[in-house]
């Protein structure tokens with residue numbers, strides 16, 4: 001049973017989430033009640049019930065699992081002549097270590113619905129593709145016209161910068177408005193971090209991405225559409241970081257730290273500096289040369305991330321938990337400034353903690369440290 005769940009990506013959307021995201025969809029566009037709708041992976045039919053409750057009448061569905069439907073149908077065999085005003089649901093997600101959970105084009109090569117009709121030229125060369133990505137690409141081909149939309153629950157990791165570039169490009173070519181919604185609840189019956197994404201075209205929000213995060217209150221921000229390819233658009237972390245940065249006053253650390261790569265001693269076993277003791281290295285000892293001290297910031301770990309210390313580049317050995325930064329030449333002999341920067345980072349752990357809350361990767365990027373502001 002569990003095996004099937006992972007192969008078919010059976011994580012059903014909770015009813016309260018379905019109602020919330022349908023309402024959200026309706027905030028961004030007016031849809032007539034008789035529009036043609038497809039739920040391509042209907043599962044336990046929560047989306048279909050939610051849509052019917054809102055008065056929508058014209059809904060078709062696919063569901064591959066014969067235990068969930070009397071008429072099992074594989075979405076990838078569903079005829080591409082069928083076009084819809086709205087395609088909405090929660091496609092199966094590939095589990096990275098379950099081979100059968102990937103879309104495999106070989107299964108469909110002899111079908112009349114040829115993979116070449118919906119895969120991009122470079123993706124068609126691949127043996128396996130994440131199934132949620134293939135659902136997006138095929139759903140695009142089922143849209144009726146410019147006015148048609150897609151609303152999908154997606155793993156939040158879909159929006160990580162540099163991931164799924166090709167799918168993101170296909171989305172950008174077809175749609176001018178993207179809404180990415182996240183809240184503090186589990187969207188599916190498993191603790192998989194998800195969001196609800198709306199891909200559509202509007203006049204009012206042309207070339208905009210709207211990020212929304214709700215946890216009792218609602219935080220919302222409009223970004224340029226191109227940021228889909230250049231930023232990590234996870235509403236919670238993105239909006240949280242922005243809010244904190246806006247509340248901080250002063251100069252970004254990029255004014256003080258050098259962007260040159262620092263070579264330091266790193267050893268998993270012989271290290272004398274780790275996340276556990278970095279906080280006891282916030283001062284430069286009186287008998288040491290100030291210029292030998294660089295900044296080490298813990299880059300991973302729920303409780304350690306963002307903890308900073310000043311380490312001696314010639315003597316100290318670190319484990320692999322750190323980003324290490326040199327200081328700009330004008331600050332290299334400035335003991336007071338080096339210690340102040342270290343102290344202010346440690347006093348603002350909340351900043352680093354809140355930008356790491358993406359489940360699956362409790363880490364920060366070098367950029368997060370350069371962006372952090374201090375009042376020197």
Ligand SMILES: C[S@@+](CC[C@H](N)C(=O)[O-])C[C@H]1O[C@@H](n2cnc3c(N)ncnc32)[C@H](O)[C@@H]1O
Nearest residue numbers: 008011012013041042043063064074075090092
């Ligand atoms: C993540 S669940 C979501 C179900 C439903 N949309 C919801 O939100 O509750 C994905 C569903 O897709 C079905 N599925 C997997 N591969 C499919 C395919 N190729 N065609 C149609 N349905 C598929 C699974 O059996 C599962 O019920």
